[in-house]
Structures are given as C-alpha cells and as structure tokens.
Amino acid sequence: MNFFRCKLLLIPAFIGISLVSALSFSATAHAANFYVSTTGKDSNSGTLASPFASISRAQQAANYGDTVYILGGTYRDFRIASSDANYNYVNDIIKSGITYRAYSSNDTPIFDFSKISAASKRVAAFRINPKVSNVTFLSIQVTGVKVGNQKQSECFRIEGNTTFNQVVCHDNEANGFYFVNHGTGTCIKCDAYNNIGPTKNSIGNTDGFGAHGDGVNFSYCRSWHNSDDGFDCLTSKGSNTFDHCWAFNMNAGGDSNGFKIGGYANGTPPNKIPIHTVKYCLSANNNAHGFYANHQPGQSATWTYNTAYNNKQGNFDMLERISPTKAVDIPGTREILHFNLAYDGVSIKDSNIPSANISNNSWNKNGINISDSDFQSLDVNQLSKARGADGDLPTVTFMHLVKSSDVLGLGCF
Incomplete structure (x- = not known):
C-alpha cells in the first residue's frame, strides 16, 4: 500500500542554523507501492489485493x-509497448x-x-x-x-x-x-x-x-x-x-x-x-x-x-x-x-x-x-551450482589452490 517517508535535511552547524530550524526545511517524500500478479488485471487499482497484470500498467501508475x-509465477501474456524501425519493445x-x-x-x-x-x-x-x-x-x-x-x-x-x-x-x-x-x-x-x-x-x-x-x-x-x-x-x-x-x-x-x-x-x-x-x-x-x-x-x-x-x-x-x-x-x-x-x-x-x-x-x-x-x-x-540465499556466488573448490602450492596468492581464489 502507499506509505510516507520523511527525509531530514542535514545542514552543517557552522552556518548557524539550529536543529529546530533545520527541521522546518524537511522534505516529505511520497513513495507508493504497486503490485503486479499473473492473476491481476490492468483495470485493477494496483494494490496487493487488486494487482495489475503488466509492468506497462504499473509504470503508468x-x-x-x-x-x-x-x-x-510465470508471466506469458504481453503486448508490444512501442516500436521503431528495427525493434518491438515489449516493455x-x-x-x-x-x-x-x-x-x-x-x-x-x-x-x-x-x-x-x-x-x-x-x-x-x-x-x-x-x-x-x-x-x-x-x-x-x-x-x-x-x-x-x-x-x-x-x-x-x-x-x-x-x-x-x-x-x-x-x-x-x-x-x-x-x-x-x-x-x-x-x-x-x-x-x-x-x-x-x-x-x-x-x-x-x-x-x-x-x-x-x-x-x-x-x-x-x-x-x-x-x-x-x-x-x-x-x-x-x-x-x-x-x-x-x-x-x-x-x-x-x-x-x-x-x-x-x-x-x-x-x-x-x-x-x-x-x-x-x-x-x-x-x-x-x-x-x-x-x-x-x-x-x-x-x-x-x-x-x-x-x-x-x-x-x-x-x-x-x-x-x-x-x-x-x-x-x-x-x-x-x-x-x-x-x-x-x-x-x-x-x-x-x-x-x-x-x-x-x-x-x-x-x-x-x-x-x-x-x-x-x-x-x-x-x-x-x-x-x-545454485547461488546462495542472498545471491552470493556458490561455494566451490574449482581452481582453489592447495596450501602447499607454489603459486598460492595468485588468481581469484
């Protein structure tokens, strides 16, 4: 759903503006969330309960x-968003x-x-x-x-x-x-x-x-x-x-x-x-x-x-x-x-x-x-091999040097 996020404007103390004064310059940024689902519809409102069907519609909002x-899920139904002389751009x-x-x-x-x-x-x-x-x-x-x-x-x-x-x-x-x-x-x-x-x-x-x-x-x-x-x-x-x-x-x-x-x-x-x-x-x-x-x-x-x-x-x-x-x-x-x-x-x-x-x-x-x-x-x-849970490269032993190698310290491992 939509939410509000406040940003504190940081102003150096040497210009003589107090923290209270600085807060008066705070900027409030509005950031919204939208949702896309394989079961959504582009006529929906784009909320989690009523998601869009396409990236194009979400971008519009x-x-x-x-x-x-x-x-x-797997998304398979697309329309061409735009074209030029050489390309069809799907999204x-x-x-x-x-x-x-x-x-x-x-x-x-x-x-x-x-x-x-x-x-x-x-x-x-x-x-x-x-x-x-x-x-x-x-x-x-x-x-x-x-x-x-x-x-x-x-x-x-x-x-x-x-x-x-x-x-x-x-x-x-x-x-x-x-x-x-x-x-x-x-x-x-x-x-x-x-x-x-x-x-x-x-x-x-x-x-x-x-x-x-x-x-x-x-x-x-x-x-x-x-x-x-x-x-x-x-x-x-x-x-x-x-x-x-x-x-x-x-x-x-x-x-x-x-x-x-x-x-x-x-x-x-x-x-x-x-x-x-x-x-x-x-x-x-x-x-x-x-x-x-x-x-x-x-x-x-x-x-x-x-x-x-x-x-x-x-x-x-x-x-x-x-x-x-x-x-x-x-x-x-x-x-x-x-x-x-x-x-x-x-x-x-x-x-x-x-x-x-x-x-x-x-x-x-x-x-x-x-x-x-x-x-x-x-x-x-x-x-x-599959990556780790955080997307880390998999743990491997390929090309890892043994401790007795004369070239220990060279290469990427």
Whole structure:
C-alpha cells in the first residue's frame, strides 16, 4: 500500500542554523507501492489485493521513488509497448527512479517471452529509454526471447541508467544484458546462461553481458554457455569494471571468448580510449580466449588477480592495434597484468609487455611448475551450482589452490 517517508535535511552547524530550524526545511517524500500478479488485471487499482497484470500498467501508475512489486509465477501474456524501425519493445521503461522487484525472495517472477514473434523486427523484452535513470530490477528471471531471422534480440536493452541485482537471463535466443549507445549502470550477482542464437546470422551476436555504452560495473556475475561471448565490451565508449565475475563453457558456436575486453572492429574509437578493469575474475573452458584484449588501439585493461583455465585459443591474449588511426595488429605493449594465474593451455600470447607491467603472474615467476596437484578441484561444472540465499556466488573448490602450492596468492581464489 502507499506509505510516507520523511527525509531530514542535514545542514552543517557552522552556518548557524539550529536543529529546530533545520527541521522546518524537511522534505516529505511520497513513495507508493504497486503490485503486479499473473492473476491481476490492468483495470485493477494496483494494490496487493487488486494487482495489475503488466509492468506497462504499473509504470503508468508509478512515479519517481515508487516500487513495483512483482508476485511470483510465470508471466506469458504481453503486448508490444512501442516500436521503431528495427525493434518491438515489449516493455518500454520510460520513467526514471522506479524499482521493479520480486515481492517475495521465495517466489521468483519469471517473464517468458516465447509467444512474442521476431519475424518482422528484433525483440527487446525490456528496453530502458535513453532519457531514463535510476531504474532498478531485483530478483526476476527472463526467458524465451526469440530472434527469428533477425541478427539479434535482447532481454534487456539498456540505453539509460539501470541497476540489476540478482536478475537472470536464461534459455533465450537473445543477448542477456545489452548496454548500448550511452547506457550505463550496474549488474550485481546476475546470471546469463544458455542464451544461444539459433541461426548463422544470430549465433555470433548473442552474448551473456554486453557493455557497449558509457561504462558499466559488473560484480559477482556469471555467464556460461552463451553462443557468442560471456562478457563483451566491443566499441565501448566508457570504462567498464569486471569484479569477481565468472565466464565459462562458452562453446555453443560463436566467438566463444570468456571476457572480450576492448576493440572497435571497423568503427571509429572515441577521442579518449577507455581503459577497463578486470580483477578477481575467472574464465574457464571456453572455445576461444579466456581474457582477450581484442585488437584494442591502446591499453585495453588493467588485469589483476584473475584465473584462467583451459581456454582453447589462449588463457590471456593481449592482442592490440598500433593506434586508433592505424588498424594494424601488434602484440600488446600497453597492458598491465599482475598476480594472475593461468593453467592448462597457452598461458599468455600476443604479448610484448614491459616486464614492469607484467610481474608476479604464474607464467613468469621463476622456478614454478604448476600441475593438477596444485588445485583442490578441476571440475568446471561446479561453477553453475545454485547461488546462495542472498545471491552470493556458490561455494566451490574449482581452481582453489592447495596450501602447499607454489603459486598460492595468485588468481581469484
């Protein structure tokens, strides 16, 4: 139901205003709750006793600071909210400052878009408008998004500013989280898996997480068995941070990198090339590279305390280009790598990095000989275990070092 919340305006004492005077400046903010249910109706009032049926109707009623609670169940009946020349936007988020969240942590809302055809246009299950900021999604799942004969579709197309917490995109023919144009935001404890483009046209355009906008922070996220890359920041205009994220089992037929960090393909790089941060991350059992600088025309990233295992085209590949105006590939010279661990496969390739920038990694520590016995487990299947009650990454022993290992202290565990 609706409730009122008072905000105390804090005024420094040195300007001589007493607490009583300060209270006279207090602002009273009105925040409302609305509810959506699989058994609701959009003609309802939106209360818990009389919930709406759709996100679109709840957004129409809500304003900045309000919360839309989504009751558990599977939502399958949708109408197209808006369209342009290329896309049908099923849910078009056009208002700022609204939180969309599960009503109960014990009953996750599942949005199944398998009835929405992609025959005529691409599908964006949720689109966050470029003018929108401070939108939050918490504890929902998205599945069934179709691509048809289109080049790609998206579960979330983020062109504004959004925070995702414990949101899961799985078993789609579409990108999971797609930050594009000037999109920014945060992904915390999110998963993207089994998102596979079914055609030659789409298989190489279906990533778990795409950071192609003005900068995104990813923390404690997982990406696995998506048909293109786990995390991709091709053509990014802003700096992205990847912190305690896992990418594994990218082997469904596309580019198949764990972390593709940088690159502009045939596009024009921005005036200031962004430098990304990749720390405490894990990339394992991918058909291409584990951690990849991807032809960046400058430094792609600072890479610290990461672990790479059994990535078929190299665990760390630091391939760069000479400059933004000269698209000639060179072994990387500008990357910074410290305290990283690589095992099984080529540890590092395409690297001509000065020694000061690439120290204390498993492949360049003297007298080190790593074997299976250095690890508690090499079972990559542990990584897809269920998360903890608070959305924490699962407890695993995969790639955890034994206490007697010579490389203890390196990598993400």
